[in-house]
Amino acid sequence: MKPEILAPASTPVPTDAPLRRGGSLRGAGPRRSSEFLKAAGFLDVPQADGADTMRPGALRGSARGRDLDSLAHTLFLRIYPVIAVVVLVTQIGIAWVNYSDQIRLYKERADLMAALSAKAIARPDWSATPEIYRQQVQALTLDPAFRSVTLRNAAGAVVMSIGDMPRGRTFELIISQADLVAASGTAPLGRLTLAISAEALRGNAEKQAILALVTSLILMLVFVVTLHANVRRHVLAPLKRLLLAMREVEHKRWVPVDLDGEFRASNEIDVISQAFNRMVDGLRTGDEAKQLLQQLEQAHAKLADANRFVMESIGYARRIQSSVLPERSALAGTGLEVAVLWEPLHLVGGDYFWLEEVDGLGILVVADCTGHGVPGAFLTLIVATALDRILHERRLRAPTDILRALDTMVRAQLRQDGRGSESDDGLDCGVCIWDRANVEIRFAGAGLALTTVTDGVVTRIKGAKRGLGYPQRAGEQFASVDVVVPVTPGTTYYLMTDGISDQMGGLKPTRRLLGHRGVTDILGAHQALPLAEQVAALETELVAYRGGEARRDDMTLVAFRPTPEVLPAVA
Amino acid sequence: MGSQPMDPIRLAPTDRSPLVDFDFEAGHLQLRGESYPEDAAAFFGPLLQALRGYLAEPSPDPITFEVGLAYFNSSSAKALMNLFMPLEDAAAEGRSVTVRWLFADGDETIEEAGEDFAADFSSARFEMVREQPA
Numbered sequence: 001m002k003p004e005i006l007a008p009a010s011t012p013v014p015t016d017a018p019l020r021r022g023g024s025l026r027g028a029g030p031r032r033s034s035e036f037l038k039a040a041g042f043l044d045v046p047q048a049d050g051a052d053t054m055r056p057g058a059l060r061g062s063a064r065g066r067d068l069d070s071l072a073h074t075l076f077l078r079i080y081p082v083i084a085v086v087v088l089v090t091q092i093g094i095a096w097v098n099y100s101d102q103i104r105l106y107k108e109r110a111d112l113m114a115a116l117s118a119k120a121i122a123r124p125d126w127s128a129t130p131e132i133y134r135q136q137v138q139a140l141t142l143d144p145a146f147r148s149v150t151l152r153n154a155a156g157a158v159v160m161s162i163g164d165m166p167r168g169r170t171f172e173l174i175i176s177q178a179d180l181v182a183a184s185g186t187a188p189l190g191r192l193t194l195a196i197s198a199e200a201l202r203g204n205a206e207k208q209a210i211l212a213l214v215t216s217l218i219l220m221l222v223f224v225v226t227l228h229a230n231v232r233r234h235v236l237a238p239l240k241r242l243l244l245a246m247r248e249v250e251h252k253r254w255v256p257v258d259l260d261g262e263f264r265a266s267n268e269i270d271v272i273s274q275a276f277n278r279m280v281d282g283l284r285t286g287d288e289a290k291q292l293l294q295q296l297e298q299a300h301a302k303l304a305d306a307n308r309f310v311m312e313s314i315g316y317a318r319r320i321q322s323s324v325l326p327e328r329s330a331l332a333g334t335g336l337e338v339a340v341l342w343e344p345l346h347l348v349g350g351d352y353f354w355l356e357e358v359d360g361l362g363i364l365v366v367a368d369c370t371g372h373g374v375p376g377a378f379l380t381l382i383v384a385t386a387l388d389r390i391l392h393e394r395r396l397r398a399p400t401d402i403l404r405a406l407d408t409m410v411r412a413q414l415r416q417d418g419r420g421s422e423s424d425d426g427l428d429c430g431v432c433i434w435d436r437a438n439v440e441i442r443f444a445g446a447g448l449a450l451t452t453v454t455d456g457v458v459t460r461i462k463g464a465k466r467g468l469g470y471p472q473r474a475g476e477q478f479a480s481v482d483v484v485v486p487v488t489p490g491t492t493y494y495l496m497t498d499g500i501s502d503q504m505g506g507l508k509p510t511r512r513l514l515g516h517r518g519v520t521d522i523l524g525a526h527q528a529l530p531l532a533e534q535v536a537a538l539e540t541e542l543v544a545y546r547g548g549e550a551r552r553d554d555m556t557l558v559a560f561r562p563t564p565e566v567l568p569a570v571a
Numbered sequence: 572m573g574s575q576p577m578d579p580i581r582l583a584p585t586d587r588s589p590l591v592d593f594d595f596e597a598g599h600l601q602l603r604g605e606s607y608p609e610d611a612a613a614f615f616g617p618l619l620q621a622l623r624g625y626l627a628e629p630s631p632d633p634i635t636f637e638v639g640l641a642y643f644n645s646s647s648a649k650a651l652m653n654l655f656m657p658l659e660d661a662a663a664e665g666r667s668v669t670v671r672w673l674f675a676d677g678d679e680t681i682e683e684a685g686e687d688f689a690a691d692f693s694s695a696r697f698e699m700v701r702e703q704p705a
């Protein structure tokens with residue numbers, strides 16, 4: 001029987017063999033796992049391309065154990081004949097040696113018998129009366145192996161003959177001859193020829209041969225049974241478990257193989273199983289890591305989507321907020337040079353400014369609402385609406401009036417006036433009225449100061465401490481008065497939110513906020529510049545001061561000063 | 572009624588929120604770091620609630636509240652104010668309350684903020700503590 005293992009009938013011979021990677025054309029290329037499996041007889045399904053990856057079913061036939069049985073059969077078929085031949089040859093050799101020994105003993109016996117008889121007969125005239133010696137010669141027939149004896153005289157003529165001299169099968173006969181010598185040194189008086197049969201020996205030898213054959217067969221049978229049982233127990237059964245475990249792993253069920261059962265695996269398979277378990281461990285870990293990575297990537301993609309959506313949304317919001325802001329040149333007709341820095345922390349923010357010429361007055365408002373980003377931006381829209389009504393419907397022109405009205409309207413809008421609201425929001429606000437006719441600035445602030453810089457001298461005119469909005473404590477009233485600021489040549493005026501001065505920077509021991517003084521130091525150093533350049537310089541220096549620190553807040557600065565035409569420098 | 576000692580509140584500082592160490596049993600409360608959480612009400616709400624609960628139990632033990640903030644935004648300023656008010660009320664009712672306002676030497680922003688807060692206190696002691704760089 002040709003073992004199935006060498007050429008599984010169900011495995012098609014690949015016709016594209018020369019094209020296959022790692023094939024014989026490449027010579028030293030690594031063997032593909034599929035080739036190995038095929039060589040090992042572990043393939044019983046048609047090969048697909050890309051067989052390097054695990055493919056469900058590749059091991060299915062093997063797992064059924066059929067090919068493993070073939071493996072066992074092959075082992076037995078290769079080993080049995082060798083053992084059988086060796087046993088047979090050994091037995092035959094032993095039998096041959098025995099047979100030769102027996103033949104030699106027979107020969108010696110025949111020689112002795114012939115010599116003794118010849119000695120007894122050897123008388124000078126024995127051939128004259130041969131009958132005297134017949135009794136003597138007759139005794140030789142007592143030997144069961146006796147066949148014949150012949151006595152010849154000196155002339156060679158037969159004197160006496162007992163038994164038949166067999167013809168033909170001489171190899172079974174042992175023939176011994178002895179000369180009849182009366183005394184040493186004399187010519188022989190005749191010759192005795194004795195033939196005995198070795199037939200009994202042949203029978204013995206045949207018996208021995210049959211015995212040897214039977215023994216060999218029994219040995220082989222015992223060998224087969226023992227080997228089969230042991231291979232099954234210590235090799236095939238553990239291998240089968242290993243293959244079943246591999247099949248589980250093919251389906252990504254990370255099952256380690258457990259060989260602690262009733263059958264103890266051979267050392268090699270034990271080592272392979274341990275290696276397999278380590279591999280399963282590694283695969284499981286890798287697979288888990290891969291899955292985690294996938295989840296992470298999915299989460300990241302979702303986050304990126306969400307972020308893009310939010311950023312687009314906020315970008316749109318910024319366009320709306322920017323369109324609510326006034327033109328920077330709104331006060332150009334009032335004889336004021338104005339520069340604005342408006343930079344929300346997150347595209348939109350809670351900082352807001354208002355520039356408008358109304359009734360020949362320049363109105364400048366800077367507001368810093370609580371929160372930044374979108375919540376802050378909501379508040380700025382409330383402030384914008386309120387300011388519009390205050391200036392155009394209620395036509396308020398005094399800074400304190402404007403602040404007080406703003407306070408009331410914001411609080412009403414946020415339902416902070418006792419109508420049950422969770423809002424704890426409000427704003428800091430500074431209002432300047434530029435009265436060109438009287439060459440003066442009237443200011444009122446709520447938590448937001450007016451800063452003036454004249455020849456390096458910095459003045460801060462603080463308004464009321466508390467801001468606008470916020471739920472009021474009982475009896476709390478917004479209290480502030482208008483401050484009339486004389487306008488002098490060489491003075492620049494600044495309304496700024498605390499985001500301008502709250503810049504964290506510096507190294508550890510002196511890491512702190514830039515502070516108001518830090519800002520005015522920078523502004524003071526650039527007084528000679530046009531305001532737009534001054535503001536640009538400030539922005540640059542703020543970036544430098546922050547270094548690696550992130551900005552903390554929205555920032556807004558409105559810088560203004562009368563133009564030289566309005567206020568010629570005092571000569 | 573035996574007063575149950577309140578569990579302390581300890582929060583590690585983050586980029587946007589200060590270290591919080593409210594050891595009510597020792598009467599020692601502390602804020603340190605920077606404070607500009609995105610939602611100040613959410614961060615300070617539980618602290619205010621715990622402080623009110625602590626002050627609701629009458630006790631003769633003195634209270635020290637140490638505030639050392641390098642930066643706080645306006646929402647946090649509002650929240651600080653809310654923390655200070657019940658302390659001032661407790662001091663007005665006779666309890667020994669000390670607020671220690673820590674500021675780095677030369678940090679005028681924080682120093683001025685402290686002075687602003689100090690103006691709201693009349694019963695509690697408000698100490699301005701100038702810290703020299705180490």
